[in-house]
Amino acid sequence: MENGCRSIWKVPMVSETKVTIKNLYKIFGKDPAGMINHVQNGTTKQELLEKYGSVLALNDVNIDIPARGIQVIMGLSGSGKSTLIRHVNRLIEPTSGEIIVGGQNVLGMSKLELREFRRHTASMVFQRFALLPHHTIVENVSYGLTIQNVPKQEAAERSQQWIDKVGLAGYEKHYPNQLSGGMQQRVGLARALATDAEILLMDEAFSALDPLIRTDMQDVLLSLQEELHKTILFITHDLDEALRIGENIAILRDGLVVQKGTPQEIVLNPADKYVTDFIKDINRGRVVQVSSIMDSKKLKNGPEIESNMILEDALQIISNAELSEAIVTENGKNIGSVKLGRMISAIARPSEKTGQITNYR
Amino acid sequence: MSWFEKIPTMDRQELRDFKKYVDISFKDFSRTYGDGIETFFDPLLYFLVWFEKLLINAPWPLIIFVIAIMAWVGSRSWLVVSGTVCSFIVIGYFGMWEDTMSTLAIISICTLLCISIGIPIGIFMSRSDRLQSMVNPVLDVMQTIPSFVYLIPVVMLLGIGKVPGLIAVFIYALPPIVRLTNLGIRLVDKEVLEASESFGASYSQKLFGVQIPLALPNIFAGVNQTIMMALAMVVIASMIGVKGLGVPVLRAVSNQYLALGMLNGLAIVALAIIFDRISQSFGKRMQKHLESSHGV
Numbered sequence: 217m218e219n220g221c222r223s224i225w226k227v228p229m230v231s232e233t234k235v236t237i238k239n240l241y242k243i244f245g246k247d248p249a250g251m252i253n254h255v256q257n258g259t260t261k262q263e264l265l266e267k268y269g270s271v272l273a274l275n276d277v278n279i280d281i282p283a284r285g286i287q288v289i290m291g292l293s294g295s296g297k298s299t300l301i302r303h304v305n306r307l308i309e310p311t312s313g314e315i316i317v318g319g320q321n322v323l324g325m326s327k328l329e330l331r332e333f334r335r336h337t338a339s340m341v342f343q344r345f346a347l348l349p350h351h352t353i354v355e356n357v358s359y360g361l362t363i364q365n366v367p368k369q370e371a372a373e374r375s376q377q378w379i380d381k382v383g384l385a386g387y388e389k390h391y392p393n394q395l396s397g398g399m400q401q402r403v404g405l406a407r408a409l410a411t412d413a414e415i416l417l418m419d420e421a422f423s424a425l426d427p428l429i430r431t432d433m434q435d436v437l438l439s440l441q442e443e444l445h446k447t448i449l450f451i452t453h454d455l456d457e458a459l460r461i462g463e464n465i466a467i468l469r470d471g472l473v474v475q476k477g478t479p480q481e482i483v484l485n486p487a488d489k490y491v492t493d494f495i496k497d498i499n500r501g502r503v504v505q506v507s508s509i510m511d512s513k514k515l516k517n518g519p520e521i522e523s524n525m526i527l528e529d530a531l532q533i534i535s536n537a538e539l540s541e542a543i544v545t546e547n548g549k550n551i552g553s554v555k556l557g558r559m560i561s562a563i564a565r566p567s568e569k570t571g572q573i574t575n576y577r
Numbered sequence: 578m579s580w581f582e583k584i585p586t587m588d589r590q591e592l593r594d595f596k597k598y599v600d601i602s603f604k605d606f607s608r609t610y611g612d613g614i615e616t617f618f619d620p621l622l623y624f625l626v627w628f629e630k631l632l633i634n635a636p637w638p639l640i641i642f643v644i645a646i647m648a649w650v651g652s653r654s655w656l657v658v659s660g661t662v663c664s665f666i667v668i669g670y671f672g673m674w675e676d677t678m679s680t681l682a683i684i685s686i687c688t689l690l691c692i693s694i695g696i697p698i699g700i701f702m703s704r705s706d707r708l709q710s711m712v713n714p715v716l717d718v719m720q721t722i723p724s725f726v727y728l729i730p731v732v733m734l735l736g737i738g739k740v741p742g743l744i745a746v747f748i749y750a751l752p753p754i755v756r757l758t759n760l761g762i763r764l765v766d767k768e769v770l771e772a773s774e775s776f777g778a779s780y781s782q783k784l785f786g787v788q789i790p791l792a793l794p795n796i797f798a799g800v801n802q803t804i805m806m807a808l809a810m811v812v813i814a815s816m817i818g819v820k821g822l823g824v825p826v827l828r829a830v831s832n833q834y835l836a837l838g839m840l841n842g843l844a845i846v847a848l849a850i851i852f853d854r855i856s857q858s859f860g861k862r863m864q865k866h867l868e869s870s871h872g873v
Contacts, residue, residue: 305775334777346772350790360776362786411776 234283234447235304235415240313241277242299242471245270248311261470273299275471277313281464283414284445288462290452296471297451298343301419304449305338306330317415335364339408343420345400347392347407354379354388356403360411378406382436398429402436409440418450422457430454434461455494459483459503467491479503501528501563506554509562510544515553518543523551527559534559607734618740621686625739629682629820633675640678641665644851651855653862661855664847673822673844680811680821680848683739687746687807692800695751699758699799700784709759716752724749724813732817742819746810753802761795762788797860804852808845822848 243251243264251270261272273296281287291297302308303315306322315322317337325333339360347356354372355362357379361371379385382402392400401421408416418437422430438461441448452458458465459479466476467490475487483503486492507523519537521530523546534542540556587595632640641662648661668677702709728745735741765788773787789796815823822841829838 307771307775331777331779334775336777340772340775342768342772344768346766346768348769348773348787348791359773363773363776363778363782407776417775 232283233280234318235279235281235287235449236314236316237277237279237281237300237303238314238316239276239278240274240300240303240315241311242274242296242303242308243270243272243311252312273471274303274310274313277468277471277473279466279473279476281447281449283447285463286441286448286450286461288450288452288458288465289468290455290458290462290465291468292453294470295468297453297468298419299471300468301340301417301449301451304415304417305334305340335360335411337413338415338417339411339413340417340419341401341404341408341421344424345392345397345404347400347403349392352389352391353384353395353403356392357406357410359407364411375406375410378410381409381440382406396429397425398433401425401433405433405436405440409444409446414447416446416448418448420451420453423452423454430457437461455498459498467494480505480508484508496565499528500565501531502526504562506530506544506559507546509558510552510554512552514550515541515543518553520545521554522546527563530554531556531559531563603730603733607730611734615735615740618735621743622738622740625682625686625743628686629679632678632682637669637674648851648855650859652858654858657851657854657858661851664851668844668847671840671844673825673841676820676822676825676841677844677848679819680808680823680845683743683746683814683819683821684804684807684811684848684852687743687750688800688804690743690747691751691754691803691807695754695799695803696758696796699755699796700762700789702755702759703762703788712755716755719748720752724810728813728817737818739819742814742817745817746807746814746819749810750803750806753806754796754799757795757799757802758792761792761799764795765791794860794864797856797863801853801856801860804856805849808849808852811845 241252241255242248243255245251245268248270251264251268251272254264254268255272255275259267261275264270264272275296277296277300279287279289289297289300299308303310303313304317304322306315306325310323313323317333320333322330322333348359351359354375358366358368358371358375361374362368366374376388379388382405384399384402384406387395387399392403395403401424404421408418422433425433434457437448450458450461459482462479464476465479465482467474467482467487469490475482475491477485480503482491483495483498483500486495504527505524506521506527509527510523518539519533519542521533521542521544523544530542534540534554534556541553542556543550544552544554586592644665645658645662648658652658665677668674698712702712724745727748728741731741731744735744769791770783770787773783778786811819811821812823812826815821815827822845825837825841826845828834829841
């Protein structure tokens, strides 16, 4: 069994930033601009609500989203994550801050520029699908193109290819209500992809689906991503989902980013108690890679394990070989070894903060 | 303590002067502007007369045929179509054909007017809470004020005739379509609207591509209500000179002609049922996409 979902990590990471969110504040209520001073002087969300009746939705959010990668924003309900994603295409206006997409300041755009931006640069997938109930599937998928005044015939042809890609061929003439939730979200995904926008904003896109369908949709997304390399901003409240699809994760709490990092960084080095509580119950074997627990001792023989393999798969190899040690390789080169006992203790739920990351990018 | 036992009232003389003042100033107003307003409504009058003549002079089988087709297009039900045809034949058989055509003419034109004026008002209302809070009380007044009360100024201004009748019917029948258009657009799923916005839809693309289509069932309920209200006003309109089924009803009331009143009353009922069924099933068919749930 190849470590399927991890394989996208093998795509060489380009560290070019596509979307920059800088010092973003959002306050709902009266006189939001005036409230910023209070927040900057250390007033907490709770105090702001009690004293001034204003809701602090986003508090000095700074995130750099790399191009062609999947950035996950994770947080519980009320943490401001859905508010945050709506700032990227300005469905919500910020109280202060900057959002720069491909060198262009979204907040400085005129109405028309913003419309063009939404049409061609960033498209969105919604939690409850938000399909047009009075349009057929093919009309829904081509909606973005219709908005751009692409001729009907051409729009239908371009949409068809996306309908096929998400596995909905044969349902073109159906109405959204005739499809199950999972299928409706495939339509939502195809609709967002059909405009060929570079940026995909996914607002809890799979949260309304039941667990099996959700995993299914994650697979669909990951396999599409292998081919398309979009810049994806993915919002979720589900840590397993975040770890599974995110290359980078930012954890949001009460509008504040509490930790940013790769799934592995977050699992191995939770920034605070909030994150620790979050990761308590997750399957660490599926996140931690061999490279983070290997040592530099070179072995002569033994089974070979790729350094970026996750522990779950590595354990399979080492136990099949009935040995307690394995060679760690990177690009075919022997770079060290890993012990079975070390792997097991890395998977075990930590009693306190675990660290000891050696070979770590 | 006399103020406690008896509610303070205006001095009789003052009250009389006040009423006189209002009456006289309105009379002055109608004397000055009455003609102008009448000419303003002339095109409407010509159209109404033309349409009424068209309906009355056209061969009756043609009229029944056209109405049957409308019934079929609206309802797609043979039951409704045959019921419609039978009703019209019976109406003709009892000698009420001409009056029915007159009523049909005024109802159709009134409904068209209400649609073309009421839907835009409803759309604007849905756009602004301020406008909604201003228009709503006006609609309340239009619906609740006894029709005779606004017939007085209308008749003073325009005299007796078709146009004042049409205006009276219009005032009474307009509110439902305005209200339901406003409501329908406000009830459109916010998420769908947001999705449309996120794809860069312009204002008109949102309005005509999402809001109005999704509000159509409600708008159609409004059209249906408007037609019903207009029919309900037929008798009152006949008091100020509108020809149609209301005239014999009025005569029957003042002369105690039971059969005449019943027959014409039932003809109005028949028209109401026919229009109701046609417009309702048309509205229902428009939301067919909502009926079939998934799992097929």
